[in-house]
Amino acid sequence: MPNLPKPRLRRGPRPGVDSYxxxxxxxEPNVEIVEHDGLRWINIERPGALDRAWLxxxxxFHPLDYEDVVSRNQRPKIDEYENYLFIVLHFPVFDKNVGRxxxxxxxxxxxxxxxITIPNVPLQPVEYLFESCRASEDLRAQLFSNGxxxxxxxxxxxSFDYCFPMLRKMGNKLDRLEEDIFEGGAEEVVRDxxxxxxxxxxxxxIIRPQRPVLRDLERTKxxxxxxxxxxxxxxxxxxSERIWDMLENYKEVVEALEETNESVxxxxxxxxxxxxTSVSVILLxxxxxxxxxxxxxxxPGEGTREAFWxxxxxxxxxxxGMVAYFRKRGWL
Numbered sequence: 295m296p297n298l299p300k301p302r303l304r305r306g307p308r309p310g311v312d313s314y315x316x317x318x319x320x321x322e323p324n325v326e327i328v329e330h331d332g333l334r335w336i337n338i339e340r341p342g343a344l345d346r347a348w349l350x351x352x353x354x355f356h357p358l359d360y361e362d363v364v365s366r367n368q369r370p371k372i373d374e375y376e377n378y379l380f381i382v383l384h385f386p387v388f389d390k391n392v393g394r395x396x397x398x399x400x401x402x403x404x405x406x407x408x409x410i411t412i413p414n415v416p417l418q419p420v421e422y423l424f425e426s427c428r429a430s431e432d433l434r435a436q437l438f439s440n441g442x443x444x445x446x447x448x449x450x451x452x453s454f455d456y457c458f459p460m461l462r463k464m465g466n467k468l469d470r471l472e473e474d475i476f477e478g479g480a481e482e483v484v485r486d487x488x489x490x491x492x493x494x495x496x497x498x499x500i501i502r503p504q505r506p507v508l509r510d511l512e513r514t515k516x517x518x519x520x521x522x523x524x525x526x527x528x529x530x531x532x533x534s535e536r537i538w539d540m541l542e543n544y545k546e547v548v549e550a551l552e553e554t555n556e557s558v559x560x561x562x563x564x565x566x567x568x569x570x571t572s573v574s575v576i577l578l579x580x581x582x583x584x585x586x587x588x589x590x591x592x593x594p595g596e597g598t599r600e601a602f603w604x605x606x607x608x609x610x611x612x613x614x615g616m617v618a619y620f621r622k623r624g625w626l
Contacts, residue, residue, distance in 0.1 A: 402446065465544065487555060579612050
């Protein structure tokens with residue numbers, strides 16, 4: 295592998311920090327490098343053709359790996375080569391434009407003296423850790439002195455830890471939905487339940503395919519993933535399983551909320567129908583009496599004022615009697 299050229303710094307010079315940035319000149323690749331003790335962390339966010347050319351010039355990776363880097367439809371995986379690992383992982387990213395969770399892809403190359411991270415979208419935990427290493431010499435010494443395997447662990451671990459605040463927000467949203475259901479907003483909460491259900495489905499679609507990949511990463515035995523790092527990568531698997539367990543729980547909760555909301559709506563609709571049916575049945579005998587005395591034939595009391603009051607009184611008695619009967623039976 296050829297040596298890296300002398301970098302052109304985008305920011306002010308700092309010890310142990312190199313940087314390639316597209317802001318210096320449009321023709322330069324968007325490559326940033328942090329280095330300590332011979333270990334380099336190279337970060338290339340949303341790589342383009344120029345960035346791929348830079349990688350091909352400085353590293354001898356498999357051509358299929360370069361294709362996977364520019365592809366946007368890669369499943370999580372880990373490919374083992376003689377001198378390096380190629381890892382593809384997905385993490386949830388909230389897209390404010392559509393208000394929905396999408397998968398952010400993180401491609402990584404791990405070699406004996408380097409770690410290359412290539413996110414296809416901005417990933418906050420990766421950006422934060424990279425900038426922290428850029429700014430703090432003590433943090434660089436702490437992370438880089440343990441080799442590329444430990445640095446890889448830290449990047450992946452921080453990325454998974456970033457999922458837990460998102461999950462807590464989802465849990466809080468489900469709690470609010472439960473309150474809204476019983477506060478009379480059952481019809482309005484239908485859309486909120488649908489959105490929460492879609493978030494959980496998208497989150498599960500992101501996490502589920504990479505569970506076996508993390509187990510493969512835990513079992514990987516390479517000279518730059520030392521034996522004593524097994525416990526660290528086991529911690530990543532545990533974090534992934536905790537996330538999956540929470541998603542399973544949220545899935546059951548949102549399905550229960552959906553069923554409860556439908557039951558509440560049905561119950562309220564049944565109450566409305568019960569009242570309307572009772573009113574219709576109560577008015578039915580009154581309509582019958584009015585229809586009989588309204589026929590165009592001779593009827594008892596026809597043409598007399600006393601008959602009108604008698605019939606009206608009879609209708610009132612029937613009305614009161616039926617209302618009392620319905621209330622006694624609990625139908626009103």
